Amino acid sequence: MAHPDLALYRRLWxxxxxxxxxxxxxxxxxxxxxxxxxxxxxxxxxxxxxVLGSHPLPRFVDVLLPPAMHxxxxxxxxxxxxxxxxxxxxxxxxxxxxxLRTYTGEKLVLGFRTRLFCHVQRLSLAYHDSKGSxxxxxxxxxxAQSIQYIMIDGLVPFITSVCTLALMLYVxxxxxxxxxxxxxxxSPVLLVLMRIYRRRLRGQARxxxxxxxxxxxxxxxxxxxxxxxxxxxxxxxxxxxFVSHSRAGxxxxxxxxxxxxxxxxxxxxTTAGGTAAVVSIGAHHVLSGRLTLGELLMVMAYLSxxxxxxxxxxxxxxxxxxxxxxxxxxxxxxxxPPDVSERPNARRLVRATGAVAFRHVxxxxxGGSRVLHDVSFEVEPGTRVGITGATGAGKTTLxxxxxxxxxxxxxxxxxxxxxxxxxxxxxxxxxxxxxxxxPVLFSTSIGENIAxxxxxxxxxEIVAAAKAAGAHDFIVRSRLGYESRVGERGMQLxxxxxxxxxxxxxxxxxxxxxxxxxxTSSVDLRTEAVILEALExxxxxxxxxxxxxxxxxxxxxxxxxxxxxxxLVQATPSxxxxxx
Numbered sequence: 001m002a003h004p005d006l007a008l009y010r011r012l013w014x015x016x017x018x019x020x021x022x023x024x025x026x027x028x029x030x031x032x033x034x035x036x037x038x039x040x041x042x043x044x045x046x047x048x049x050x051v052l053g054s055h056p057l058p059r060f061v062d063v064l065l066p067p068a069m070h071x072x073x074x075x076x077x078x079x080x081x082x083x084x085x086x087x088x089x090x091x092x093x094x095x096x097x098x099x100l101r102t103y104t105g106e107k108l109v110l111g112f113r114t115r116l117f118c119h120v121q122r123l124s125l126a127y128h129d130s131k132g133s134x135x136x137x138x139x140x141x142x143x144a145q146s147i148q149y150i151m152i153d154g155l156v157p158f159i160t161s162v163c164t165l166a167l168m169l170y171v172x173x174x175x176x177x178x179x180x181x182x183x184x185x186x187s188p189v190l191l192v193l194m195r196i197y198r199r200r201l202r203g204q205a206r207x208x209x210x211x212x213x214x215x216x217x218x219x220x221x222x223x224x225x226x227x228x229x230x231x232x233x234x235x236x237x238x239x240x241x242f243v244s245h246s247r248a249g250x251x252x253x254x255x256x257x258x259x260x261x262x263x264x265x266x267x268x269x270t271t272a273g274g275t276a277a278v279v280s281i282g283a284h285h286v287l288s289g290r291l292t293l294g295e296l297l298m299v300m301a302y303l304s305x306x307x308x309x310x311x312x313x314x315x316x317x318x319x320x321x322x323x324x325x326x327x328x329x330x331x332x333x334x335x336x337p338p339d340v341s342e343r344p345n346a347r348r349l350v351r352a353t354g355a356v357a358f359r360h361v362x363x364x365x366x367g368g369s370r371v372l373h374d375v376s377f378e379v380e381p382g383t384r385v386g387i388t389g390a391t392g393a394g395k396t397t398l399x400x401x402x403x404x405x406x407x408x409x410x411x412x413x414x415x416x417x418x419x420x421x422x423x424x425x426x427x428x429x430x431x432x433x434x435x436x437x438x439p440v441l442f443s444t445s446i447g448e449n450i451a452x453x454x455x456x457x458x459x460x461e462i463v464a465a466a467k468a469a470g471a472h473d474f475i476v477r478s479r480l481g482y483e484s485r486v487g488e489r490g491m492q493l494x495x496x497x498x499x500x501x502x503x504x505x506x507x508x509x510x511x512x513x514x515x516x517x518x519x520t521s522s523v524d525l526r527t528e529a530v531i532l533e534a535l536e537x538x539x540x541x542x543x544x545x546x547x548x549x550x551x552x553x554x555x556x557x558x559x560x561x562x563x564x565x566x567x568l569v570q571a572t573p574s575x576x577x578x579x580x
Contacts, residue, residue, distance in 0.1 A: 008327055009150075015112055016151045022104040023151065029100065030160040032093045037164065038171060039086050041301035043079040049294030051076050105148040113144040116333055124339035125405045126365060134217035139333050143209065146326035154320045172299060176291060179278050179299055186274040190267060194317045197263045201321035204256040208322070209329055211249035218242045260319070340404050342425045349427040352416050354381040354512045354543030356402065361411035363401060370409070371397050372566045379559070381512075384544045386557035394566040395547045399515050402545075403432050433509040437518035439502035441490030446475055447482035449490070449501055453509035461508060468537055469503035470530045496531070503534050514544040 016023065049055035051072050057065070069078060120136050128136075172180040222229055222238045229238055282299060285291040291299070356379040363372040372394045379385055387395045401408055404420055413420050420428055433453065441449050450465055451457045457465075462482065466472040474497055478484040490498045499519065506514065519531060536556060538544075546557060554560065562570035 005324065008324060008331070009155075011331055012147055012150055012327060015115070015147055016108055018111065019104050019108055019151075022100060022107070023156065026097060026100050026104060026152065026156050027159060029093055029097045030156055031163060033090075033160065033164065036086060036090050036093070038167065040083075041298045043082045043086075044301070045294040045298040047076060047079050048297060049292055051079070053292075053294065055292055055294065101152050105152045108147045108151060109145055112147045112330065113140055116140045116144055116330060119334055119336075122338045123336060125400070126339050127336065130366060132217065134220050135213050136333065137220075138209075138213040138216055139329050142212075143326040143330040146323040146330060149323040150320060150327060154323065176282070176285065176295075176299055179282055179285070182274070182277050182281055184274075185277075186270045189270050193263065193266050193270070197259065198317065198321060200259055201256070201263070202325055204252065204259055205322035205325035206328070208249065208252045208256055209325055211245065211252050215242065215245040215249050218245050256322070340407055340425070343421065346424040347418065347422050347427075349415075349423045349431065352431045352512050354383075354431075355379065355414075355416050356513070356543060357412075357414040357417075358398075359412045359414065361401065361408045361413060363397060363406065363409050365406075370566060372401075372408075374411070375563075375566075375568045376411075377561060377568060379543060381543055382541060383559060384539055384546065384557045386554040386560045387545060387547045387563060388549070388554070388560060389563035393563045395563050396517060398561075398563065399517070399545050399547065402513075403434070403515070404428060431511055432513050432515055433506035433511040434515045435499070435502045435506050435517070435519050439490065439498045441486050441493070441498055441501060443486065443488045445480075445483045445485055446478075446501060449486060450482075450504045450508055453505055453511075457508055462504075465504040465508035466501075468507045469500050469534045471497070471500035471504045474500075499531060500534070503531065503538060507538055512542055514539055514542045516544065516546045516548070518548055519546070 046057065046061065050057050057070070057075075065075075065078075069075060117140055120140065169180060169184065218238070218241055222242070229235060278300070282291065282296045286293055286296050358375050358377050361372060361375045362370055364370045375398065387398065389395050397406070400406055401413055402415075402420070404425065407421065415423070415428070415431070442452070447459070447462050450462050450471075454461075459482075463472060466475055466482075475482055475484070484492075486492050486498075486501070490501070493501065503519075516535065519535065539546075539556065544557075546554065548554060560570070561568060
């Protein structure tokens, strides 16, 4: 649902309040344009009427100038110098406004982007699973810029134009009321045009944003899956898909440009009609002696500057629609509530013992069919739990509920006898170390990836964790050792190396509960042996949940949970463990 414009402006102002002094400074500097604009025609009027012609000087000029300056030569030199001084002041004003605009605009965008980025991180996995990452990325990177255009390139010029319009209208009325009223008669026409075009421009701008985001999603998908694209030889197909989405966006932008330029054409024709009417009537006034030629030129100069704010107000109203559509999209993201929220006065948790209990837990994604059905079991501290079942049975969902990536639709999950929803989210997630089937590494150094769970860890602690995970040897063989970059998503490393870095990260985390999601499924037997040895040390003294299809990873587990179609069908001690 679209925001009413007034509510949208109020929200934008709240976002911009930290920069209100900078905006006020820009506004005051921009207001200097009005007196400068009033002064620009004055020297020309004096040159035409009193230097080239024989009309007396305006009274206030006659009073200010000493008698020695009343000669035509002195007056000409003075007026030319006055024109140069006005131009210099105008350029200095523009320089100040430009620097302040750039600084304030960048600060506004940075603050708004940061708010959006922080909020996106707080949204649940259910939101990211349904929406994908591209749309959120587009809103953070591109839609957030709307605050700069609206507050700086829109609001400040709009208010300045209104002030300039009022002052120019006053001066023009004083010179010739009839000409002023004729010139201003176009205002109602411009207001009607703005009202007619506003909705069309906003709707077309929304369509452009959606199509641009769609085209960007194609790029992100293809680059993320570039190995699959190349393996199946689908480069041409993906190119065609990208071109198809981009052409749709191009057509939408052309339609938007057509509407914007159509509006601009009508505004230009309307002001041209007003100018023609004023010229016609003004010429008759000169012929009848009501105005001098210099006064007519002055009126025309003021009228052009009267129309300039009217054009600015009209065109800003049109161009703002695209940025208002972006602001709507950005605020829609901010308005999306986190599905997993922290309760007021949530309980602190320093370090859990690791006792876990599921009590009649059921779960469904976004109100769809249930993924888990009435799951109940208890795990004592230090227990190693193997979770098995077919693909799609609900194994990963089970542990995702434990970490509160999602909340159960029904039932309770207890940690140390307390519902996990009672704990502070940050404290709860500090209790877990997670190693995934496809380990997630960031495009930084190996050392930074190991220390991701404990950013303040010392070099000695990082090396100790790497040794425990069996990663130290391959790390020191690399050219830069722990400073070696892993590349995007860790692609500079092999699958086994990525897995061992992830294990080192879990070691360094030193959390009381360990979650291993298919830790050996994508490695060879030799690497599996190294990882299993590291896992044995990692699980010692911790509650561990091991999701796996491989029997070798279950040999050290105390309890096995068998999940089928979202139901817990078996929870028995391991036979091997019983023999021990």
